[in-house]
Amino acid sequence: MSELSQLSPQPLWDIFAKVCSIPHPSYHEEALAQYILGWAKEQGFWAERDEVGNILIRKPATAGLENLKPVALQAHLDMVPQKNNDTVHDFTKDPIQPWIDGEWVKARGTTLGADNGIGLSSALAVLADKNVEHGPLEVLLTMTEETGMAGAFGLQPNWLQADILINTDSEEEGEIYMGCAGGIDFTATLPIDREAVPEGFAHIQLSLKGLKGGHSGCDIHVGLGNANKLLARFLFTQAKALDLRLVDFTGGTLRNAIPREATATLAVPADKLDALKSQALHYLETLKSELALKEKNVNLVVENVAASGPALTAASRDAFIALLNSTPNGVIRNSDVVKGVVETSLNVGVVAIRENEAVINSLIRSLIDSGKEYVVETLTALAELAGATARAKGSYPGWQPDATSPVMALVGETYKKLFGRTPNIQVIHAGLECGLFKKPYPDMDMVSIGPTITGPHSPDEQVHIASVGLYWQLLTALLKAIPTK
Missing domain, CATH: 3.40.630.10 (Zn peptidases)
Structure with a gap:
């Protein structure tokens, strides 16, 4: 029983x-x-x-x-x-x-x-x-x-x-x-090129974890952290400065769940490894301060890993990180008709890098069709600027x-x-x-x-x-x- x-x-x-x-x-x-x-x-x-x-x-x-x-x-x-x-x-x-x-x-x-x-x-x-x-x-x-x-x-x-x-x-x-x-799925697919990691680089895994996650509709207004977006934010500020070579990125498992974890596999010049760890620690303190009331268990972990193949070229790395970092997430607009209810939002739910492409999957929700259309247009414009293809599918009323x-x-x-x-x-x-x-x-x-x-x-x-x-x-x-x- x-x-x-x-x-x-x-x-x-x-x-x-x-x-x-x-x-x-x-x-x-x-x-x-x-x-x-x-x-x-x-x-x-x-x-x-x-x-x-x-x-x-x-x-x-x-x-x-x-x-x-x-x-x-x-x-x-x-x-x-x-x-x-x-x-x-x-x-x-x-x-x-x-x-x-x-x-x-x-x-x-x-x-x-x-x-x-x-x-x-x-x-x-x-x-x-x-x-x-x-x-x-x-x-x-x-x-x-x-x-x-x-x-x-x-x-x-x-x-x-x-x-x-x-x-x-x-x-x-x-x-x-x-x-x-109603809702609609949106996928941006970015072609990428790879090259061998030079000698003298250390290989590490950078994992953002400990977030609560939640329902991408009911919880989108609460202010919970999105692991994909938070890790992209760090990479955007540090990738060029520390000459980071991006081998892999994966985050989230479902487009309708706010992602709790995201991981980047990186190669970093050995003489800049300590700087990376220092910047990661500083960023973690920033997140703990910003998300103190919502995400008490957020963590950013740096771990040594074995070498795992070629990395994205600098151009591909920069295009991917810029696209992910600039993709909007969360509440886009609150309803004027139904007070206290979100009208339009999106969740950057699942991100993955494959052999020759990077894929960003989002779920867009809106009480009105024009709200969905606006976000689709915004994401399509971003994809075009980054050289990615855009696909919206599965619209439901x-x-x-x-x-x-x-x-x-x-x-x-x-x-x-x-x-x-x-x-x-x-x-x-x-x-x-x-x-x-x-x-x-x-x-x-x-x-x-x-x-x-x-x-x-x-x-x-x-x-x-x-x-x-x-x-x-x-x-x-x-x-x-x-x-x-």
């Missing part, structure tokens, strides 16, 4: 413990999908998959509630795989290890997958719990949301029968989401807020009756699948709710236990309060 079994509501936490035990990072959700299909059929529910792998499960209405509008509960199957550098974990094979730390559930050295595992578990718990009263019910579980929303893109019309969709992918209890940002949404009003009324306080109506600066669902189901009324999850997309991810109980109360009360057709 998992220690989560002691938590309430028990059916939800038991299912979440099972979800954690089955590896399900993006592109590797099949084992979890097969388990859920088998479970649904054992319970006697109608269940099937579509061409892209999405799962749809149907449960008849509670006796006497057959005339309520049909509702779909929606979650995604995949989780973001991020781990601490000293954690040994294969996300495709090893289970997540959840544990209780006071008021929170966390994972040991990895992302927890509460995003969106808690929402997924709540939908299955509604199916399993005979005490939950509801009208005609569907559960839609989508594929590969975290790396491009493939399941939502592939959702076909006329499959769902629901009039109302409740998305369970929000991450703040007490807030109702009625809109979200935002979810336009509907202030007249009946289900949003119902959630607000239900919340106030349950808890005696008014919830916040919000637009989230992250990609929810609702915007994509609107294409095949333009008339479906949608809302997004969830428990409190902090640090998603990072090993600091945790879910607040009490908030899960409140979310469950809201969800189950809402299902009973759905109006008739």
Whole structure:
């Protein structure tokens, strides 16, 4: 038995413990999908998959509630795989290890997958719990949301029968989401030339680490450090001055996670090695001062390594470092319409140097299409100045807020009756699948709710236990309060 079994509501936490035990990072959700299909059929529910792998499960209405509008509960199957550098974990094979730390559930050295595992578990718990009263019910579980929303893109019309969709992918209890940002991936690819490292050079690895990382949408305004940008800043000031030869650069693992670590492999003239170490120490003190309130564990480590092949020519080195250093990152503009919400941002998520090219991958988010277009144009101009090729792909729409949404009003009324306080109506600066669902189901009324999850997309991810109980109360009360057709 998992220690989560002691938590309430028990059916939800038991299912979440099972979800954690089955590896399900993006592109590797099949084992979890097969388990859920088998479970649904054992319970006697109608269940099937579509061409892209999405799962749809149907449960008849509670006796006497057959005339309520049909509702779909929606979650995604995949989780973001991020781990601490000293954690040994294969996300495709090893289970997540959840544990209780006071008021929170966390994972040991990895992302927890509460995003969106808690929402997924709540939908299955509604199916399993005979005490939950509801009208005609569907559960839609989508594929590969975290790396491009493939399941939502592939959702076909006329499959769902629901009039109302409740998305369970929000991450703040007490807030109702009625809109979200759209996004687009941007890649700058810079051709590079290499040459042999001269004699008399020492080979070192310069690693910036210890950053918190986080969700590239929900956390982009917090002021967290981006390892790719911080290391590029140091290289820009020191590469020419110390005659550094850049052999390799790698940073970040996902375009939708703020990168926690970045590493440059360098060759430095032996007589300038001490100067490099001194400058690195000075830069570290600068970062500790600048990021004192946000990044208490930032570190810049210089280590000796074996020689590892040719380095970039000076021209290629300078072009790469200048391009990375000048690429904007973070909040571009705050919304004038929705106060306190970011309108447009980008995250320089993954950077890598290959044999003959350097690649910079960013994720752009915006509540408005023109915001995305502006950042794409900016990055394209930078790429052209550096001699790089630019490619924008995978654009997905935002979810336009509907202030007249009946289900949003119902959630607000239900919340106030349950808890005696008014919830916040919000637009989230992250990609929810609702915007994509609107294409095949333009008339479906949608809302997004969830428990409190902090640090998603990072090993600091945790879910607040009490908030899960409140979310469950809201969800189950809402299902009973759905109006008739």
